[in-house]
Amino acid sequence: MSGEQLEVHVRENGRVVATIQRPLRELDGKPAITYRKQLWLLSGNSIEIGGTAAAPVPPPAPQQLPADAEEAFEREILVRSQPPPPLPPEIEDIGANAPTWQDDPVAEPPDARLIVDAGPGTGKTHAACARVAAMVGNGIPASRICLVSFTRTAVVEIRNRIARALEEPGDAASVRIITLDAFAWAVHSGFMKEAALTGSYEDNINAALQLLREDQDVRDDLARMEHLIVDEAQDIVGPRADLILAMVDGLNPDSGITVFADRAQAIYAFAEGEDDSNGTNLLDALAARGFRQMQLTEVHRTADPNLLAIFTGLRRDLLSGRKVNIEKHVKSEIRRLAHADAGEVANLKLDTLPDDALVLMRNRLDVLIASSHAGLLPHRLRLSGMPICVRSWVAQMFWDHSQRRISRDDFEKRWHERDIQAPFDCAEAWSRCVEVAGDSVYVVDLHALRKVLARTNPPMQFCTPEFGTAGPILGTIHASKGREAPTVYLYLQETAVADETGEESRVMFVGATRPRERLLVGTAGAHCGTKVNGRVWRRTGSSIQVEVGRPHDIEPSGLVGRSFFARQEDALATQAAWANQPRRLRLMLRAESTVGWHFTINDGEQRLGGLSERFGADIGKIAWHLNKSISWLAYGRSIGLRTMVVAPDSPHLESMLEPWKSSGFFYAPLLTSFSPTKPKSR
Known part of the structure; x- marks a missing residue:
């Protein structure tokens, strides 16, 4: 099936010169993959590059990084690894501003097991990216390298940096760069039929940990990994530390591991409200396993x-x-x-x-x-x-597109007719869609795109940081x-x-x-607040203020569903209102009997949407705590616009109106406020 990731041997004159991972494409109805900006026909699980490529691939526009990431990259040119064998020219051309270290983890052999002590601004992310690029340049398949990062935003920056350092930038997509929670869910959901997100990250971590310890299939899959990189290890505590250790113990003895940490920045030991002081100390446990200590000491972030x-x-x-x-x-x-x-x-x-x-x-x-x-x-x-904020251009492009696929010509026509505003051009937008949901370089499967963008953690190249x-x-x-x-x-x-x-x-x-x-x-200030399911609220005299804008406060039915809009025309008018005026102040949130006492969003003239049952339940818990009732909140606010995406198999579809039921894309406000209300006696 097009879009499926394959591990492919690259042969030159019959000899395997590289192993890569690529999405399956089509060329004249035959299976093909991209390599070195060309399309090559597949023969079994191999391509032969000794001759002429089957077809050129139009080069995408350069990918735009967030401003801070772009500046950081320009300041830090990826450094040289040890020869031989020769590395890609992007790494060899280090320039005058390349950072130097007391120790050089990039030059260590791929099977080394290291703890790299790195203070702020010493080039930790830089070194991690250079280490990956050096290993790929030295012949380790990109698909056999895993980098565990702390945040999803860091995942995007790391992948972009690695792509710039590789002879074949597409190889960066094959490196498994993932947060620890996402890795745990991939293990949990991939090897347990009854896997379900319970709302507890700890349950997800513990389920993956049990599988790593007890399921041989999981351990066999992990054993394929040739190098593991762990970032921000000082903040991995409790069950997460146990999960990392289980990963370490599950690797082949000749697999390498590089761990970056700074004990001076350890600020998550009690983040979950639990005392982990008697739990696993990851860095000490790794040192006890014989990991060698190294240091990055020179600060590159500032000269002040x-x-x-x-x-x-x-x-x-x-x-x-x-x-x-x-x-x-x-x-x-x-x-x-x-x-x-x-x-x-x-x-x-x-x-x-x-x-x-x-x-x-x-x-x-x-x-x-x-x-x-x-x-x-x-x-x-x-x-x-x-x-998560999927950029609004996605909804602008696809909200009324009911067909499953879209061609490049139709995509470009829509882009220009609708005057799409995005941080990049049409060619780059198309390239991003092809990357995650392309049937080929000429056709995108929008069902596949919806599945990806509807995830809890969609690809950051579609999102704002x-x-x-x-x-x-x-x-x-x-x-x-x-x-x-x-x-x-x-x-x-x-x-x-x-x-x-x-x-x-x-x-x-x-x-x-x-x-x-x-x-x-x-x-x-010396402010005091309370939380209900993570939602902050506080008393202010006879009033209270409540946080509005948690991840599940708005659901699809609240924007384009029959629960809040009797007719398609009403939902169309609301979507147009958000698109024309995404930034709004003084919104009223009110529980209304006509919608089963759910809270609605109003601007004084029209209903702009409705809030979820979860939101109402949280407000109910706050009211119960006060022994009062809450039926409204004032001064709701939207500071912009995003895209909301519903997967093709989502149960939300049954409550949605057309064309959004068929398209799966629509606008949602960036709703955020600390809204006041005066609770009433019951």
Whole structure:
């Protein structure tokens, strides 16, 4: 079937010169794959490149990275691995700005087992990408390399960097670059018929761990891996650490492993509210298995002397364990070395900040309050537990396309007729669709595209890195780990938090090491909040404020379903309203009897949608806690537009109106607010 990933031997004059993984294509009705920008006909599981290719493949436009990732790549040219054999020219041409290390993990043999200690800005991601590129250049099939990353955004950046370093950029798609939770679900769902997402990430991790320990088929599949790279290992704790160790123990003894970590940035030990202090210490367990220790020491992120003092000197203080009151010391040093005082967070004015600024706070509540005060000023949110934002161009292209497939000619015609606005051109958009759902380089299977984009974690090349599309980024320190920016505004809590573990000190250190040029430090408010199923709310006198905009607050029926819209014309008008005015303030969320007391979204003139049963249940729990009733929330807000996608086999389809029931694509608002309400006595 076209689009299926195959492992293919590349032969030259009858001799196998490489093993690659490619999606199956078609050429004149015959199976083919792409290699070196050409289409080659398959013979069994091989292609022969000694002669002439079957057909050229039109080159896609260069892929656009997020601005910060693009800048980071331009600053860090991938480094040279050891000869012989010769590496691709992209790696050999290292240039004058290539980073240097006290140790060089890139030059280590593929079967080495390493723990690489890497402080912030020392080129950890850079080294991981260069190590992958060097191994592929030295003959290890890209499909036999797995890189476990901490965040989905990092997955995209890593894959793009690897692609730029390879002689055949398409090989980057074959490297398995995945988050640990996604890996666990792939194991869980792939080897258990009764697999189901329960809503608990821990259940998913534990199920995969049990399979790795007990199922020989799982272990046989894992044993095919020739090299495993683990990023941010200092934050892998509890069952996740046990899962990594099970992966390590399941590999062949001659398989290599490279683990990158920085104990000074370990800030997730208690993130789940559980004491993991007696659990598995991953780095100690790996050291006990004979892993060799290496270091990256030179900071490349910044040349500013104040920031270098934080990156290096303050890191030494954190790791030494000799400071009596480490939290007070870290906070004092960060304030002393900052370039300016950012003042109180209540006085933050987003319209005075550059678009590439990063604004960091300790907790979710502070970010929600600051975002609410910003109103419709352009800004982006970087928080855990936010909906995935598939870019709006996808819905603009396909919302009324009811056929299963679309040709390249029809795609280009729609793109230009509809004046699609995207961060890239039509050729690049087509290339991205072909990459994940192409029947061939000329036809895309939209059912396959829907299946991919409807996943909990769709490919990031279709998504925005943050919740929002423009303006400064507001986020928590935890969610922004791995992010960097020219200018960072860091708001610290005024009152000390009782912390015997040192985690608060490490959190502050992580926040202070995000800037490349300037650090401004301010003071956050002493806000107190409560959570229901991850949803933040707080009391404010006789009123309360509730977070709106969690991942499941809006479902398909709430935007194009019969539950909230009696006629197709009503849903069409609502979709047009969101498309024409995606940024909206003062939306009213109201429980209405006509829709079974579900909450609706209204702008005073028309119904713009409805909220899910989950949302109503959370509001009900808050009301029960207060022993009151809640029937409305004010000042709802949308800060932009995204695409919502429904898979061809989704049960949501039964409640949806046409044409969206057939197409599976429609608009959804970027709904986010900290909405007030006055609960009433029962």
